Amino acid sequence: MTVSDRIDRIAIDPFGADIPGESARLRALGPIVPVELPGGIPAWAPTGYDTLKELILDPQVSKDPRQHWRLWPEIAEHPSWGWILGWVGVVNMLSTYGADHTRLRKLVAPSFTQRRTEMMRPRVEAITTQLLDALDTPVPLGEGGAVVDLKAGFAHPLPMRMICELFGVPEELREDTAKLIAAIMDTSDPSPEHAAFVQQQIGSVLGALIAHRSEYPGDDLTTELIRVRDEDGDRLSDEELLYTLLLVIGAGFETTVNLIGNAVVALLTHPEQLAAVRSGEIGWDAVIDETLRVHPSIASLPLRFAVSDIKVGDVTIAAGDAIITTYAAAGLDPVRYGPDADSFDAARGADDHLAFGIGVHRCVGAPLARVEALTALPALFDRFPDLQLAVGEDELRQVPSFIAFGWQEIPVRLRA
Numbered sequence: 001m002t003v004s005d006r007i008d009r010i011a012i013d014p015f016g017a018d019i020p021g022e023s024a025r026l027r028a029l030g031p032i033v034p035v036e037l038p039g040g041i042p043a044w045a046p047t048g049y050d051t052l053k054e055l056i057l058d059p060q061v062s063k064d065p066r067q068h069w070r071l072w073p074e075i076a077e078h079p080s081w082g083w084i085l086g087w088v089g090v091v092n093m094l095s096t097y098g099a100d101h102t103r104l105r106k107l108v109a110p111s112f113t114q115r116r117t118e119m120m121r122p123r124v125e126a127i128t129t130q131l132l133d134a135l136d137t138p139v140p141l142g143e144g145g146a147v148v149d150l151k152a153g154f155a156h157p158l159p160m161r162m163i164c165e166l167f168g169v170p171e172e173l174r175e176d177t178a179k180l181i182a183a184i185m186d187t188s189d190p191s192p193e194h195a196a197f198v199q200q201q202i203g204s205v206l207g208a209l210i211a212h213r214s215e216y217p218g219d220d221l222t223t224e225l226i227r228v229r230d231e232d233g234d235r236l237s238d239e240e241l242l243y244t245l246l247l248v249i250g251a252g253f254e255t256t257v258n259l260i261g262n263a264v265v266a267l268l269t270h271p272e273q274l275a276a277v278r279s280g281e282i283g284w285d286a287v288i289d290e291t292l293r294v295h296p297s298i299a300s301l302p303l304r305f306a307v308s309d310i311k312v313g314d315v316t317i318a319a320g321d322a323i324i325t326t327y328a329a330a331g332l333d334p335v336r337y338g339p340d341a342d343s344f345d346a347a348r349g350a351d352d353h354l355a356f357g358i359g360v361h362r363c364v365g366a367p368l369a370r371v372e373a374l375t376a377l378p379a380l381f382d383r384f385p386d387l388q389l390a391v392g393e394d395e396l397r398q399v400p401s402f403i404a405f406g407w408q409e410i411p412v413r414l415r416a
């Protein structure tokens with residue numbers, strides 16, 4: 001059986017409305033299940049921790065669609081497949097294999113080591129304090145001014161400001177950058193118009209950033225990458241420069257926004273665990289790891305490709321087939337985490353989750369994400385000890401995406 005055969009495929013919900021439920025339903029069908037992504041793109045979905053880990057670490061699994069996806073030459077024939085180009089059609093370290101991947105990763109990774117990230121901590125702390133001060137001037141969500149949207153007022157702007165400062169994104173481009181990344185994450189609309197909008201915005205917003213920093217070089221990572229391109233086009237082409245900026249700026253805030261937001265909601269809906277954190281019984285690191293296990297910012301990532309036939313149990317993933325990387329399913333796997341795998345329990349100390357990836361594509365920005373969350377969360381709960389959700393948990397709405405896993409808004413009351 002190959003993924004292109006006419007077999008029954010399970011359609012992945014493009015809105016991601018119930019990612020844990022969907023993961024459980026797929027898991028019941030076996031360790032690897034043929035699925036259909038929005039617009040009808042066929043792929044395989046690993047449903048458990050061990051299968052996912054083995055596939056990610058298998059050198060016969062690539063991330064380069066141009067070399068290894070059988071359906072790559074057909075994309076233009078399927079107008080509703082265009083959205084996938086925002087993920088796999090952009091040439092950067094996330095969508096390359098072997099030497100190209102190593103070359104592109106080396107240009108960015110040294111700026112985000114543990115040591116370099118430590119140097120960013122004072123700035124993260126300063127932005128956190130500014131945002132907490134500003135929260136006292138609420139972002140209203142309709143009537144009853146005491147309710148603020150913690151995502152818009154805190155979880156979003158902290159990582160966004162930080163990554164924009166690191167990459168020298170000028171103020172006037174920040175809103176369009178945020179809209180572009182939200183549009184890429186939104187998998188609910190596989191129309192050609194949406195895909196065209198994304199492609200057009202990548203060129204115009206990031207093109208404007210490159211033009212700005214070419215004219216006004218600064219002490220920032222965009223200027224540094226432009227210098228590499230200008231000095232040695234073999235190390236970084238024009239196209240790779242544009243798409244590397246897209247990846248690192250996008251991954252650099254959207255994921256951490258959801259980590260902070262998901263952790264806040266998890267603690268507010270588990271007050272006994274919040275109390276244990278406050279008393280020092282449970283550490284903030286454990287809160288972050290448990291949030292990433294149960295509610296990983298990236299639920300599933302498109303796409304990987306089989307370089308040669310790969311056997312998983314009695315299924316063969318044929319060379320050229322696509323695979324999605326299912327971090328949420330791995331974190332919620334009862335075989336790995338027990339029958340209560342789907343419940344949030346920061347005391348379980350599960351720091352073996354795969355939410356930052358594993359192997360050569362492991363997240364470059366994990367230390368930064370951790371510094372941001374480890375700064376933001378204690379500061380927020382110290383400043384507002386009576387923080388509470390202003391709506392029921394079941395009223396929170398997931399962002400329209402099977403990739404991003406987070407809330408559209410987080411309405412809270414800051415004080416009792």
Ligand code: HEM
Nearest residue numbers: 093094251252255256259297355356357361363364365369
């Ligand atoms: C909670 C926050 C974050 C989460 C959950 C997260 C998750 C991930 C995951 C799962 C991957 C692996 C993708 C794969 O398997 O192919 C990844 C890769 C990556 N992440 Fe993050 N990330 C986060 C924050 C960040 C930040 C802050 C940055 C930027 C500073 C960043 C930059 C990257 C880059 C550049 C890659 C590509 C690495 C490669 O392909 O070699 N991420 N991230």
